[in-house]
Structures are given as structure tokens and as C-alpha cells.
Amino acid sequence: MTQAVKQAYDVVVLGAGPVGENVVDRARAAGLSVAVVESELVGGECSYWACMPSKALLRPAIARSDARAVPGLRHLVQGPLDARAVLAHRDYYVSDWKDDGAVGWLDSTGARLVRGHGRLTGVREVAVDGPEGERHLLTARHAVAVCTGSRAALPDLPGLSGARPWTSREATSAHHVPDRLVVVGGGVVAAEMATAWQALGSHVTMLVRGGGLLERMEPFVGEHVADALTERGADIRTGVSVSAVVRDGGTGPVTVVLEGGDHVEGDEVLFATGRAPRTDDIGLETVGLEPGSWLTVDDSLRVTGHDWLYAVGDVNHRALMTHQGKYQARIAGAAIAARAAGDALSGSDPWGAHEATADHAAVPQVVFTDPEAAAVGLSLDEARRAGHRVRAVDLDLSGVAGAGLYADGYRGLARMVVDLEREIVLGVTFVGPGIGELLHSATIAVAGEVPIARLWHAVPAYPTLSEAWLRLLEAYRDGAGTS
Structure with a gap:
């Protein structure tokens, strides 16, 4: 490893996804110097493995469905989707998993991008291990913002680790259409990906532990979505739990074993069973916080008990949606800038720029099912x-x-x-x-x-x-x- 390079900035941001980008934007607009650390692609989960690719897969399916309900048009759209064209359309919207465009935007802000894995090493201190073995020691004069997002949470099931299951990442980036897709889960990712891959030609079986789909919304929502999926050929089984997954040698068909002994076979299995914070290896223990935990924040997105540390987006578990994380990031960036300038946050903010009040009462969500x-x-x-x-x-x-x-x-x-x-x-x-x-x-x-x-x-x-x-x-x- 080369000798560590020490540098100081006003703000250090961990994570260059949409949330981190918005913190950077607001901090730089206020004249603060910013370093942003990214271990994968600039643009983050939403750009390459979530919002953009999933909607690119879903749009052709929904457009075809709408066209089939329009007189004078329905007879022209009865055939199958062109799967190759749909996947190519998806690839275009994720820039073939290259982040040149996002890096260009980040550079235009004047922020410094530091590639590598960043970890807190103490109060206002971040160490970054770069891809070429280099080490950067970054000091934040005012704030560190943790914007590392969340990852798919897989259950601890016999055989699962060797079965090469799909998570949301594989489901949005796959380059082949499985003949049979087993979807474990009944939430947003499960419902959207069942919709997309069924439209592309997969026979979908959904295994839902609860009583229906999308149970965090009004009950009639899941009923409408389930009815539509069933009418198109999906097999939806509710009130079932998976006890094991079998895939010999990690290749060939996968068998999903249910509690009670029944089983379902597929060519791929998608587990959409929740999210976990990406905070397990970012040095939280060095500042008295628990690695792998969700981070509790106030309405200015400042971590409880730490006047210099902010947690923005999924990591604070307030509302795990990109648009809400970007909203929080605008709040956090403005709050950091105001505190850096010595301004009070209360009583002088007619625009509500320093409090994420919408996280409590007005969180919007669209599920792009059909x-x-x-x-x-x-x-x-x-x-x-x-x-x-x-x-x-x-x-x-x-x-x-x-x-x-x-x-x-x-x-x-x-x-x-x-x-x-x-x-x-x-x-x-x-x-x-x-x-x-x-x-x-x-x-x-x-x-x-x-x-x-x-x-x-x-x-x-x-x-x-x-x-x-x-x-x-x-x-x-x-x-x-x-x-």
C-alpha cells in the first residue's frame, strides 16, 4: 500500500448515489468544499440496479397492456414482447453499467471523487482504501454524511448461498429470460419484477408469506395487482414459507422447498424479502455506533448524539425510496451549510429547507405494476x-x-x-x-x-x-x- 494522502474538506460524503449527489450539490452551492467517496459506480443503486433498469423493463410491458385495451390497436399488439429489444433498452438506460456521465456531472460541481471503500476512523475522519492499494485520509471540518444506501437482505436458509439466487440486482440486470421464475416475497420489488419477467415470457410463481401482495398499502391494492398477475398466468401462493433451496452444483433448475414439504421448481429464484443498511463495514464502531445498524436521525438528518454526522437516505430507515432520499439530501445539505455558517436552523426558514417533515406525513410511492x-x-x-x-x-x-x-x-x-x-x-x-x-x-x-x-x-x-x-x-x- 502506498503512503496515505491526508486532505481536509468541509464535508465528506460516503456514497455517490442519488442521495450523496444531492448532498454534494447543496453543499457545493453553499461554497463548501466536498469530497465524495464511492466504492462502486457513481450514480448508485437507483441508476444501475433499481429505479432506472426496473422501469425500463416494465415500461414495454405496461405499454403493451394499455394498447391491448384500445379499440383499433389491440389486434396489432397480441404477440410477445421482443425480449432482446427490451433488454437492450434497459442496458441503454443504465449506460451499460458505466458511470462516465455521472462522473462528468460530479466533476462539474467542483467536488472531488475518491474511488474506494471508505470507513470512519474517528470523529470527522474517513479513511479510503483505493482500488490500486492507495490510502486516503480525509478530514471533515464540518460534517460527514453517510449515504451508503441499503442492500437486499437474504434469509438464512439451508442451501440458499449455493443456489445463486437472484436479488433485486440480478432481477434488474439479467440478460436472459428464464422459462420459470420463482419469486419469494410480496412487496414492491417482488410485484414489479413478477410483472416484468412474466411479460417477457417467464412463467412466474410467487411465494408470499403474508396474506397478499403489497400489504403496506390499502388492502384493495394488492388484490387488484394479484388478480391481474393471475389472469396473465402467474401462480400466486399466499401464507407459505420457504424452508430450504436446492440447486445441485449451483447450476440447472432450482427447487424451493416449502414448510410442510411441498416444493416449487424454477430456472431462477428471486428473493425479494427486505432490505438491510449498508453500514456493516464503514467504521461505525469507531464513533460509538453499531455496525450494520440503521442510523437514527433528527429531522435535519443529523445522527442522534453526533453533531457532525449525518445519515441520509435508506440508511436512516425513514422512507426507503430514491425520491425521498433525494429530498432528505437537499435538507441535509442545506442544514450542513447553515450550521457551517453559524446560522440557526429554527425560526428563520420559511422554505422548510432544514427539516424533513414530509418523511412523517406525506411520503409518496408509485408501484409500477400492471x-x-x-x-x-x-x-x-x-x-x-x-x-x-x-x-x-x-x-x-x-x-x-x-x-x-x-x-x-x-x-x-x-x-x-x-x-x-x-x-x-x-x-x-x-x-x-x-x-x-x-x-x-x-x-x-x-x-x-x-x-x-x-x-x-x-x-x-x-x-x-x-x-x-x-x-x-x-x-x-x-x-x-x-x-
Whole structure:
């Protein structure tokens, strides 16, 4: 190993994914010097193994499904997808797993990129072991921001380690279509990847421990998605647990053994069974924190008990979604800059730049299944458990004029959860084709705590799916719903 190079910066960022990039952007805009450490590709999980490749795989599947519901077009799109073209489309959107473009942007900010694995070695200190054996010792004058994200968590099952299972990374980067794909899990990754690979030609079997898909959303969401997958040939088994995985020599078919002795065979098996923080080897023990743990933060994303350490994005376990991590990063960057300048964070921030309040009440999410699912704020059950006096209003979206024009036989449902004491919307959920683009209007209503009386004056264009808002308000006015 070469002699260590010591350098000081105002801010050191661990992780150059979307979250780290946004911390860099805000800190540099405030005139702070920044070093960012990355052990893999600049651009991170979202760019190469999550958001971008998964949506590139899903878009052709959803577009074909939509076209099949349009008169005059459906007869032209009855054939299979061109899998080779879809995978090439995916490869384009991940830049063939090369980060030249992302590095170019990072360079344009004036931040310094340090390649290698970074570890805390003490207060405001980071050591980086580079790819050529070099070592960098970085000191942060003001803050270190941990933006290392999360990884797929695999269960401890007999035979799993030798069976070469897919995780979310393999599912979004594979270059062949398995004839049979077994998906273990019922959450977002499981549902989206089942949708994508089934459309590409795999026979999909889903093994779900719980009672249905997407159980963190309103119950009707998982029902709609499961019905659609089943109609297209998927085998969805709920209330089942995997006890072992067998794959002789790590090649050939894989056998997934269920508790009770039943088994399922596939050519590949995807485990989408949760996430774990990438904090196990970043030196947390040197500053009194537990390696491998989620990091608890305040609303300015500062780690509890450490006035110089920030944890932004997945690592703090507040909301494991890229857009929410980028939101947190903008908050953290502004907070770091304000503290570096000696400014107080409270009482002088009309833009809310220093507190990630949306993490508590207005987290939006779109699930790019077919049909799409989208939600923001609290579900009915969450609102009740939080002690709110609420009423939920449901709407069959097939009755909205824009739905019939969107697709023949349109099926979808919307739910609006209203706080009866303050007369504001606490949460909204949609499921149906094309509803992802409706979500931001719901997010504004929830985050802005817009009174119901004012929402009447937000006139939806006719004939669009957004007319669902008018129908939900009418139903609420007429006393419909569940309290």
C-alpha cells in the first residue's frame, strides 16, 4: 500500500448515489468544499440496479397492456414482447453499467471523487482504501454524511448461498429470460419484477408469506395487482414459507422447498424479502455506533448524539425510496451549510429547507405494476392507529369519463382518507392503469394540508383521470365512506 494522502474538506460524503449527489450539490452551492467517496459506480443503486433498469423493463410491458385495451390497436399488439429489444433498452438506460456521465456531472460541481471503500476512523475522519492499494485520509471540518444506501437482505436458509439466487440486482440486470421464475416475497420489488419477467415470457410463481401482495398499502391494492398477475398466468401462493433451496452444483433448475414439504421448481429464484443498511463495514464502531445498524436521525438528518454526522437516505430507515432520499439530501445539505455558517436552523426558514417533515406525513410511492399502484400519506388503518377521527371515501375509477377513454374495461379504485376534525386529506391511494401521474396532486393536497373547502376550487380537466378528485369530493360531501 502506498503512503496515505491526508486532505481536509468541509464535508465528506460516503456514497455517490442519488442521495450523496444531492448532498454534494447543496453543499457545493453553499461554497463548501466536498469530497465524495464511492466504492462502486457513481450514480448508485437507483441508476444501475433499481429505479432506472426496473422501469425500463416494465415500461414495454405496461405499454403493451394499455394498447391491448384500445379499440383499433389491440389486434396489432397480441404477440410477445421482443425480449432482446427490451433488454437492450434497459442496458441503454443504465449506460451499460458505466458511470462516465455521472462522473462528468460530479466533476462539474467542483467536488472531488475518491474511488474506494471508505470507513470512519474517528470523529470527522474517513479513511479510503483505493482500488490500486492507495490510502486516503480525509478530514471533515464540518460534517460527514453517510449515504451508503441499503442492500437486499437474504434469509438464512439451508442451501440458499449455493443456489445463486437472484436479488433485486440480478432481477434488474439479467440478460436472459428464464422459462420459470420463482419469486419469494410480496412487496414492491417482488410485484414489479413478477410483472416484468412474466411479460417477457417467464412463467412466474410467487411465494408470499403474508396474506397478499403489497400489504403496506390499502388492502384493495394488492388484490387488484394479484388478480391481474393471475389472469396473465402467474401462480400466486399466499401464507407459505420457504424452508430450504436446492440447486445441485449451483447450476440447472432450482427447487424451493416449502414448510410442510411441498416444493416449487424454477430456472431462477428471486428473493425479494427486505432490505438491510449498508453500514456493516464503514467504521461505525469507531464513533460509538453499531455496525450494520440503521442510523437514527433528527429531522435535519443529523445522527442522534453526533453533531457532525449525518445519515441520509435508506440508511436512516425513514422512507426507503430514491425520491425521498433525494429530498432528505437537499435538507441535509442545506442544514450542513447553515450550521457551517453559524446560522440557526429554527425560526428563520420559511422554505422548510432544514427539516424533513414530509418523511412523517406525506411520503409518496408509485408501484409500477400492471395495474399501477400509488399512495401518499396515511392509509385508513394507519390513520386510525394514529388516533385520528377519519372517514375514508372510495371511488370506482371505471366511472370516471377519462377512464373509459384510457382503456376499454378500465378497472381501478381510489381511496381518500379525510381528517374529520380538520377537514383535510391525510392520505390518498390509487390503483389502476396510468394512475401514477395522479399522485403528485394528492401529494400536494396532503403535504399542503389543503382544506377540503379549497380543493373544490381545484378544477380537474375534462375528460381526464384527474376527474377522480371531483368524484371523491362529491362522495365525501354526500356522506359516503367508512368512518
